[in-house]
Amino acid sequence: MPRNTVLVFRSTHRYNTPRTINDISLLAYALLGLLQQEPRSGYDLRKIFANTPMGTFSDSPGAIYPALERLAKRGFVRSRVEETSGLRRRRLFRPTASGIRAFKTWQTRTIVREDVIRSVDELMLRFSFMDETASAADARRFLKGLKSELGGYIPALRKYLAKHSPNISLSGRLALESGVRAYETLFRWAKAALSAYHKRKTGGARR
Amino acid sequence: MPRNTVLVFRSTHRYNTPRTINDISLLAYALLGLLQQEPRSGYDLRKIFANTPMGTFSDSPGAIYPALERLAKRGFVRSRVEETSGLRRRRLFRPTASGIRAFKTWQTRTIVREDVIRSVDELMLRFSFMDETASAADARRFLKGLKSELGGYIPALRKYLAKHSPNISLSGRLALESGVRAYETLFRWAKAALSAYHKRKTGGARR
DNA sequence: TATTACATGTAAGAAGTTACATGATTAG
DNA sequence: CTAATCATGTAACTTCTTACATGTAATA
Numbered sequence: 001m002p003r004n005t006v007l008v009f010r011s012t013h014r015y016n017t018p019r020t021i022n023d024i025s026l027l028a029y030a031l032l033g034l035l036q037q038e039p040r041s042g043y044d045l046r047k048i049f050a051n052t053p054m055g056t057f058s059d060s061p062g063a064i065y066p067a068l069e070r071l072a073k074r075g076f077v078r079s080r081v082e083e084t085s086g087l088r089r090r091r092l093f094r095p096t097a098s099g100i101r102a103f104k105t106w107q108t109r110t111i112v113r114e115d116v117i118r119s120v121d122e123l124m125l126r127f128s129f130m131d132e133t134a135s136a137a138d139a140r141r142f143l144k145g146l147k148s149e150l151g152g153y154i155p156a157l158r159k160y161l162a163k164h165s166p167n168i169s170l171s172g173r174l175a176l177e178s179g180v181r182a183y184e185t186l187f188r189w190a191k192a193a194l195s196a197y198h199k200r201k202t203g204g205a206r207r
Numbered sequence: 208m209p210r211n212t213v214l215v216f217r218s219t220h221r222y223n224t225p226r227t228i229n230d231i232s233l234l235a236y237a238l239l240g241l242l243q244q245e246p247r248s249g250y251d252l253r254k255i256f257a258n259t260p261m262g263t264f265s266d267s268p269g270a271i272y273p274a275l276e277r278l279a280k281r282g283f284v285r286s287r288v289e290e291t292s293g294l295r296r297r298r299l300f301r302p303t304a305s306g307i308r309a310f311k312t313w314q315t316r317t318i319v320r321e322d323v324i325r326s327v328d329e330l331m332l333r334f335s336f337m338d339e340t341a342s343a344a345d346a347r348r349f350l351k352g353l354k355s356e357l358g359g360y361i362p363a364l365r366k367y368l369a370k371h372s373p374n375i376s377l378s379g380r381l382a383l384e385s386g387v388r389a390y391e392t393l394f395r396w397a398k399a400a401l402s403a404y405h406k407r408k409t410g411g412a413r414r
Numbered sequence: 415t416a417t418t419a420c421a422t423g424t425a426a427g428a429a430g431t432t433a434c435a436t437g438a439t440t441a442g
Numbered sequence: 443c444t445a446a447t448c449a450t451g452t453a454a455c456t457t458c459t460t461a462c463a464t465g466t467a468a469t470a
Binding site: 118 | 259260262263324325331332334335336337338339346364367376377378379381382383384385386388389391392393395396400403404407
Binding site: 230232234235265267269270273274277 | 428429430431432433
């Protein structure tokens with residue numbers, strides 16, 4: 001009787017880390033974050049993805065509307081049809097208490113190496129809403145965690161680069177170098193961001 | 208590799224640009240590139256994604272094996288079962304002439320703004336294989352194109368940032384700033400990489 | 415009057431994720 | 443003998459992409 005064998009590739013078992021606790025997609029978190037700023041319609045959200053630097057997300061209606069539907073089904077948002085205007089009806093969405101909780105839990109998770117390796121963009125999304133949906137202390141904790149993970153990862157990358165440099169092509173080496181530089185820039189950014197928060201806390205103009 | 212948010216204006220219809228000409232996924236291109244270095248098995252490829260900086264790709268068998276199958280179906284790779292060893296049979300894949308052509312077409316495409324906004328990681332993948340699957344002239348053309356697109360895009364971003372700074376939170380502002388810095392780093396990298404190619408061409412040690 | 419912007423949706427298909435399944439060989 | 447590593451796959455599910463569908467209001 002065959003049994004067991006739930007596992008293969010133990011040491012390396014990685015695949016992709018599940019991207020969220022509540023099993024909701026990155027797009028869905030982006031929506032949830034935006035809805036906490038103010039209630040919005042699907043169309044409002046599409047416009048944001050089409051016209052702002054949040055444009056890494058798709059503004060496709062086939063992505064947005066079903067994602068909102070799923071959020072509603074899980075009880076993270078609720079919607080109401082606006083009746084006031086003469087325009088076509090708009091469905092305005094807003095997060096529920098449970099949605100707000102889920103968002104904050106995701107947003108304030110401890111940063112681990114894996115996040116830095118595979119989902120810097122998710123980290124930046126989490127951070128970008130900090131002031132609106134978490135505390136300044138959370139923001140500082142985030143930045144410290146990021147600094148610390150990068151501080152461990154960058155030397156590892158540099159070491160890898162040094163070790164394998166001789167065996168790879170110029171273009172391969174340069175591509176790797178570009179990755180390392182990007183991380184170093186992020187590290188410097190984290191330090192600068194942290195000092196911006198300290199400045200705001202201790203002295204500078206309030207708010 | 209960190210990615211960035213960012214974007215500029217677009218009017219109505221954008222959604223997501225189709226990511227490839229031949230309609231094959233980024234993962235599939237990564238596989239095709241690696242197979243041009245040497246014939247490999249699915250397991251070999253998984254190990255690469257699990258243990259090297261190419262780890263942004265999933266090493267899941269449920270991603271790799273079907274992707275190889277699709278490449279085979281489209282005639283971009285062919286496979287042969289190794290019989291030599293006593294181990295369990297390995298299927299070794301290698302690209303076909305048509306696969307090599309498709310790869311190079313993708314790799315040497317003209318860089319447009321959209322690439323820089325939405326798929327920097329795809330650009331880096333294309334570049335990382337340049338020496339192995341294209342010419343030094345292609346590499347230089349790529350870097351010049353990248354410089355030129357970034358040279359137009361970064362000021363647009365800076366302008367966006369300056370204009371909207373007053374209205375957004377500190378964390379939002381910092382997140383944007385991080386994106387801009389990443390692009391600036393990439394721009395400097397492109398310049399350095401270009402000069403590395405010129406150096407190799409004109410003077411330095413051959414090969 | 416024609417186009418653009420507002421506004422919301424659905425259906426089919428592609429690709430990836432998680433988890434299951436199997437089996438051989440080698441190292442401890 | 444047991445665990446780990448090598449090695450290849452499949453099935454169910456989720457999400458996103460592409461494309462279609464529909465209709466109103468404002469503007470050129």
